[in-house]
Amino acid sequence: MSKYHFNDIEAKWQKYWAENGTFHAQNQSDKPKFYVLDMFPYPSGAGLHVGHPLGYIASDVYARFKRHQGYNVLHPMGYDSFGLPAEQYAIQTGQHPADTTLVNIEGGVDKQGNKIAGYRHQMDKIGFSFDWSREVRTSDPQYYKWTQWIFIQLFESWYDYDADKARPVSELVTIFSSEGNTTIHAACDADVISFSAEDWTSFSSEKQQEILLQYRLTYLAETEVNWCPELGTVLANDEIVNGVSERGGYPVVRKKMKQWSMRITAYAQRLLDGLDTIDWPQPLKDTQTNWIGRSEGASVVFQVKDHDEKIEVFTTRPDTIFGTSFMTLAPEHDLVAKITTQEQKAEVEAYVEATSKRSERERMADVKTISGVFTGAYALHPFSGKAIPVWIGDYVLAGYGTGAVMAVPCGDQRDYDFAKHYGMEIPNIFEGIDISEEAFADKENTIIANSDFLNGLNYKEATAKVIEALEEKGAGVGKINYRLRDAVFSRQRYWGEPFPVYYKNGLPQMIDLEHLPLHLPEVEKYLPTESGEPPLGRAEVWAWDTKNNKVVSNDLVTPSAVEGSDEDNGIYPLELNTMPGWAGSSCYMFRYMDPHNRETLASQEALQYWGNVDLYIGGSEHATSHLLYSRFWVKFMYDRGHLLVDEPVKKLINQGMILGTSALIYRISGTNEYVSSGLKDQYQVEEIRVDVNLANASSELDLEGLRKWQPQYENAKFVLEDGKYIVGHEVEKMSKRWFNVVNPDDVCEQYGADTLRMYEMFLGPLEQAKPWSTAGITGVHSFLKKLWKLYHQGSPLEGGEGGVFHVSDSTPTKENLKTLHKTIKKVQEDIENFSFNTSVSTFMIAVNELTAQKCKSREILEPLVILISPYAPHIAEELWSLLGHEESIATASFPKFEEKHLVESSKEYPVSFNGKMRFKMELPLDMSKEDMEAAVMAHEKTLQQLDGRTPKRVIIVPGKIINIVG
């Protein structure tokens, strides 16, 4: 019995690994550490398809490789188990999201009777070397306790720009009581009042709390948010695509709501600077750089004529200030109502009204139409003192900069178009530039003219000079502006982390760590309330008893009670919003280090030992959400001493998406007759997608299978070619609706996990998107069979079925050693470069060569198993045990490459004529150039090629090539 029974072998070793805790990482070890992490999945009801494990397989190969290299490897897995789909499903079916989530993870049967394999079971079948003893689930109260705790830390912190770090709010209070708020440079709301130490101490406690809230790193604020009525929730900017919700594609409107926000803008510069310290893909760094959107320029203040008001603008081109011929405010700008003149009032109001009605989507889609209205007001140029008309226009966005621009039509195309459209003059302030057709925005080639003291200067000089002049006048200051906005942190959803917050007199108070976790309450329905409150508004037991520190019935709250009065029973309402999806994933990589710790997020020793993630593999779609927010929280936690590193991840790789290959059949219009792909052009046909699993590797359709698949095909007729029905193909996203989903369980069943793992690696470069096709899988599968045969011998075919395990202690030949060592070298380099696909080719070459060499030598075959084990761990374990080892192969030392086995005495040189290779000749490697030239020139084929000509030159690169010119 020595056929390659992959199903038995794989089940056996998966059981062994689980029972022996083979992959449990130790928090104390003499070995160097290595932390390999995958982006943990959201456990959806649809289960895993073959695209999901790609990154996990790559990271698993790497983790196993590192173990062979003697590292103590942390390779954990968990679930990002809060999220919208479970909630939507709960709304539809009434099932508790916790129940469906559990089934999606652990498997079972849902209430509709659908069998769900479960993520855990599916992953186990692929043979990952995860340390499951460290599993985390974001929806587990013992986990989200720490998410709530981090929120409290943010609430208790403020950002000090002078120290360039977050500090405790208690220190801010100390500063306020000794010097007020005029000396500090802190990240805070734009509308904080100035006060002295005396003022501070005279403020009421409530007033003090309100002020502090304006400085906290998480704060409550009336914010204009993206409200999605269909989903009943607020969406972050990155959850909106083309003006509609990313999920579902529903319209999104602007709405003002009181929301928790995260002061991520305080970290804008550090998030930017940190990118230089981490090894991440350039496109991903670029995406984050753009998202943060740093621009350097100046803030300039324009006095409104005959008014007390001032208009502040941000410009990246202060050098063009003398070209300012009008100003434009966003229609939503606060000053619009104040400065509009009586005559213009009606027109302005109508315009503001019309703009507010246009959805974000319309405004974005309609970039071409120029519209605006004159307010009747004028602003005074800070240098020339000229009166400049103030307009409003929707090309200026309220959310960027100050929501106002100084319009320089000669230097900015939008200002130019606006000026042209309304017949305004366009003064030219550029030396020798024609602006009759379009604006001139080229900074590098700018020479300023008609600009008083800036004349003759280039962009750099003029900018420096004008900022100096503005600062002297008190009319402006050099400024750096970021596109990044503070992140809204409240969601009107059920299935997320509850905030550890209750409200006393309308002001937020935190619950102490010792009383956490604050459990998600039970509700009857998962929808918002009729009065528009979030789902938690339906909870009946959702008030905080500050005396007994527990959650109690809402009925006990006495809303009108004044603090300290007899009616104040210390019971207050709890927050009704929940946290967004990214809350639980921002610091999860640290919880894996010490997942069962009940005292802290992770112990100092664990944090010290594991540091940060050495290798993180996941999709690029998280570039501006998870990966940016995580960096922000980690920097914050570092500032406050809760973490010892200020970046979560050293090296990151984005795996490409595996696309589906849909199978198409062609129905002859108006019939139930289907024509094979090659003949479809002869008919009028419609394309129809059918289950891709009904087509084989040669695109031949299983007709009987199709008839059984869906009733409409039961009596279908087929027009065949060569007796076969060949399907067409379309590459698109893997999705149930296209019937192109391939389940890894089925592949494991049919070919084995080792085949699946190797095949996914063999498909192509990890980072690249590529279509799944079953076509090539047999090649990888037969490779594993050949590998198996290499270790066996006997009837009926040499080493074939029924053979017995056989390796010999014979001394390996030179060829054997050469094959082995070139394989060691190549595979090691490939893994280090994440070039997994070429490793698989290398294994194939090695096994083909060793088979041809009839190699049975233990000295070769033993190290070969270790080389293959990261990719195909089950067969490797089995062969390793057959080789007589009692321990798992997991920590066997990676074979050492020895150059000496690859040293050659001669080389088959390619001989080229004018760069074109014509023939090859064998020459010793230690031959001198002169002798080589003589040997080549004497060769009969050289004479034939030259045909009597005398070569002009002979280029000889020893060890490489010979090229004859002439």
Next chain:
RNA sequence: GCUGAAGUGGUGGAAUUGGUAGACACGUUGGACUUAAAAUCCAAUGGCCAUUAUGGCCGUGCGGGUUCAAGUCCCGCCUUCAGUACCA
């Protein structure tokens, strides 16, 4: 529009610093084994032309250039994909 990545056989893809283009697989064709199928094994397989073997020409999106030598470097285009967008 801007930013980034990529274009190589029928297909997935190799070619690490400029040095034998198409490794390794799939598919296809022919052959062996078999009652048959599956499995397995052997051979051929970039295109075109010619042939008794030998051989010749073309060929890495397109057009130029540098070089003894270019898929690889430089200049100019085209196409595809991804991200982003009235960002002042």
